[in-house]
Amino acid sequence: MVPRFIPPCLPSPADRPPSGPGWVHEIKHDGFRMMVRRDVAGIRLLTRNGHDWADRYPLIAEAAGALRVRSFLIDGEAVAYDGDGMPVFDRLRYRRQDGAVFLFAFDLLELEGRDLRREPLEVRKRRLAKLVGTAHVGLQLNEHVEEAGDVVFRHACKLGFEGIVSKRLGSPYISGRSRTWLKMKNPDAPAVKREAEEDWS
Numbered sequence: 001m002v003p004r005f006i007p008p009c010l011p012s013p014a015d016r017p018p019s020g021p022g023w024v025h026e027i028k029h030d031g032f033r034m035m036v037r038r039d040v041a042g043i044r045l046l047t048r049n050g051h052d053w054a055d056r057y058p059l060i061a062e063a064a065g066a067l068r069v070r071s072f073l074i075d076g077e078a079v080a081y082d083g084d085g086m087p088v089f090d091r092l093r094y095r096r097q098d099g100a101v102f103l104f105a106f107d108l109l110e111l112e113g114r115d116l117r118r119e120p121l122e123v124r125k126r127r128l129a130k131l132v133g134t135a136h137v138g139l140q141l142n143e144h145v146e147e148a149g150d151v152v153f154r155h156a157c158k159l160g161f162e163g164i165v166s167k168r169l170g171s172p173y174i175s176g177r178s179r180t181w182l183k184m185k186n187p188d189a190p191a192v193k194r195e196a197e198e199d200w201s
Contacts, residue, residue, distance in 0.1 A: 017149025063138030
C-alpha cells in the first residue's frame, strides 16, 4: 500500500556538478515543489507540507484528471512563466497567475497501485515519460540530459535558469535529503538572490 502522502526527495547542495558517467542532469525551475496524486479520492496537488492546492492550480489538476490511468503519484515543480519563457517566482508567491501555473514532472513514485520508489531512476523516468507524453498543457515532462554536468550547468546559467539537479542513475527514490540528487545553483539567478536577501532580513 502506497502512503497517500510521501515526503519528497530533497537534493543536497553541491559546489560543482558530478563528473563522469552514471548521472543525468535536469534544469532546476524556480517554482513550488508539488506532488500530484490521483487515486479513488480524486486529484490532489500536495505541497511539501502535505497541503492540497488542487483548487489553486486548476490547469495541473485538469491535466492530471485527463490521464487514462486510475492512480499515480507524480513529483514535480509547479511553475509560472513570463512572456519570454522564463519562470517567475513572484507570480506564484503573489498568486498573479494561478490559472496558468503548470507542472514540470520529473519523477513517478506510484502507478496503478504499484510502488515504484525502489525502481531505478531511469525506469521511473521511462514510465513517467510514457504517462505524461499525451498529457494536456498543465503537465509537462522535465527532460533530462546525459551530457557532461559542467557543460549542462554552464548552459543553464547562460540561459538564466536557477541551476541544475544531477541525479544518479540506478538510484531509488528516497524521501528527505539525498546524496543521489545534487543541486547546483546559478549565483546570478533571481531565486539565489532572493534567498540571500531573505537570509539577511
